[in-house]
Amino acid sequence: MADIYTAEWYEEVRDAMNARVATMKDLPKGILQIKVEIYGDGVSPYVAEGSERHFLVRIEDGRCAWYREVEGDDPDVRLDYRFRGPATPFDEIAAGLEDPITAALHGTVKVRGDMRFLMRQAEQVKVLLEAYATGVQTSWPLGQPPYATTSEEALRA
C-alpha cells in the first residue's frame, strides 16, 4: 500500500487504470497529456496552503503510460486537459469519498480541454475515474479524509 501522491502510489493508480481498460474495445488512438493541479486549501495536510502540486499524466492509445509529478507548466509540453482544484476534494476522490464526476459537475474540480472528446469517450473516462477513486489501497501518513472540515467548506474557504 503506497502513500498518497508518491511515485509508488501513482504507479499503482496507473496499473489499476490499465487493468480496468484492458478489456475495453475501441480505445482512442493517439497521445493525450493531462495536467492535474492541486492547490493547498488549508485543510488537506498533503498540499501546504499557498502551494500547489502538479502532476502530468500521459495516455497512449487509451492506456496510462506514466503519471509523474512536475513543476509548473512546461512550454514544450502540449496539454490536452487540465484538471484543477483544491486539495481536499482531490484527497476525498482518492479515498473514494467524493465522486469525481460530481466534483466536475459542481465545479469543485475545474476541467479544461476538448469536452467533446471526453463525452464521446464517456465509457472509458468513467472507468478511468473509478480506477483512480477506488482502484488502489492508499496509505495516509498525515491523516485520512474526511477531515474535520469538509471539501465544500474548504472550497468556500
Add this chain to the structure above:
Amino acid sequence: MRDSYDAVIIGAGHNGLTLGAYLARSGLEVLVLERRHEEGGGLCTEELTLSGFLHNVHANYHTFVDLAPPVHDLDVRGHGVEYVRPDVQMASIYDDGTALTVHTDLDKTCTSIARFSEEDAQTFRRLYTEAHGYVDLLLGTLMYQPPMSVKELTRALATFGVEDRSEFLSVKLRRETINQFLDQHFTHPKVKAHLAFHGAVCAYTNDVPGLAIGFPLLVGKIDNWHLCIGGSHRLAHALWRDLAQHGGVMVSDADVQAILVDGGRAVGVRLADGTEVAARKLVASTVSVEQTFLEFLEPRATPEELRVRIKNDVKHKDWTLFSVHLAMTTLPEYSAAQFDPDVNRAWVVNLGYGSLEELNADFAAVRAGRLPEPKPNAAVNSLYDPTDAPPGCSTGLLRQFAPFAIAGGGEGEWESLGRWYGHRCIEAWRRFAPNLTDDVILDWVPYTPLEIAQKLPNMVRGDWMMGEVSLANMLDQRPLPELGQYRTPVEALYMAGSTQHPHGFITFAPAYNALQVIADDLGIDAWWRQV
C-alpha cells in the same frame, strides 16, 4: 486592397472580425469585406437621437464576457474595451407596484425573490449554485466547440449519470418548454414570469418545446450581463484593431456580389463594382445562408437539393424586436422603488409581465402578426456608463416583442406604425416611471423590425438571432445538418456567422468554432488551444 489574399471573409460583424483576427495572428493574409460603411454588424452604436447620446442600435447586452476565449486570445481589453457588470442587473416591475431585482450578489437576489416566495428563493439558490458549478464546463462543451449531436450529448450524460447527480438537469428537458420547467420547480407567478422573461430576452421563448434543455445554462448567466462602456461598437473597433495590427485588412463599403467557384472550390469573391479578389486558401461567409447560397453562389455551384432546403427548411425566429431609443434629461424613477429601491438602479427592467400566461398570450399575438399591448423592457445604460450621454442626461432603450410582418399589411406597415407604437411603448414605461414626462424626453426614435432587416440584411425578417432558437435548429442541426459543422458543399467555403451553432448574440462562438474546423482542414497550428 490587393487582388488576392489567403482568406477572404464576408461580413465584418464580430464573427467576421474575430475569425479574421485569429487567422491573421496565425500568419494568413486576411481580407474582411463589409457591405456597410463601418465594421461591427450588430455591434452598432449611433447617435440616433441627438449629438452626444450613444445608442446601441442592435447588440446591447454582452454575456459570458470572461468565458469567451476570444476576449483573452485577441486581447480586446488591451485594445481599449472596458466592460462594466451592473450590480443590479435586471428587474421586473409588476402592475401592483411590487418588483423583483436580480443582483450580482446572489444573497440580494434571493432576498428579493423571497419577498414573493421563500420556497422559490431557496429553489433559485440551489438552481443558480448548481448551474454555476457546470456553466463553464457546459460552455466549453456546448458553445466553444464545433457541435455534437443531441444524441451524443444525451448518451454521454447518461453514461456519466448526470441526472442522478443533478437536481435540475434531466434528459426529459429536451422535450419540455421553459414554462414546464418553471412550473415544476417554482411556485410564484411573478418569479416564474421574471425567469421566463430573462429567457425570452436571451431568445429562448418560454413556450417552445425543447428549450428547457438550455434553461439551467441561462440561469447560470442571469447575473452575467455586461455593458460595453462607450457603446457596443467599441468591441467591433477593438477586433478590427487586432486584425489590423496582425496584418489583416478590413474594407468597408465593399458589397459582395458573388462568391467565385472554380472546379467546386471557392476561389474568391466579386464585388458589386466588378472588382474580383482571389482567395488562395478559403472564403468564409458570416452573413445569412440565404445570401450566401442563393445570392452569392451560382446555382450550379451547389446541389439543387441544398438550395431548395435553404428556401424551405431554414427557420427564422417567429418574433422580433421593436425598439425605441430615447434621449432624456433624467433617469427613470419607478413607483415600485417604494417597494424595492434597487429597481431605480436596475440596468434592464421588465415592465409588466407578471405571469407566464401573459407572456404566452403576447407571443401568440405576435406570431399571429398582431401588436401586443406594450410591455417593453427598458435598459438605461447611463446608469452604469456615464459616457453614453451628455452630463446630467441619459439614454433609454425600450425593446418590445413584436412581429416582423403585421397581420393584414405585412412588414411595410411598420413605416406608418413606428412612431405610433413607439409612443405607446413610452406611455407604458411612463406608467411605471411617472417622472418620464414629455419635457424630460429630449428626443426619441423608433427602430422597427423592418429597419433591422434593411440595415442588416443578414438578419432575415428581423431575425436578430440569425436563425430560429429551437431544439430542431440547435447544435449540429443549425442551420441545416449538411452545414452544421461550418463546412459547405463548396470546398474551401466556410460558414462562420450566427447562422451557425450556437446562435446570434455577442458570443464570438460561431467564428471561434469555424476557426477550429478551418485550422484542422488547413493544418494551421492552433496556438489558441491552450488548456
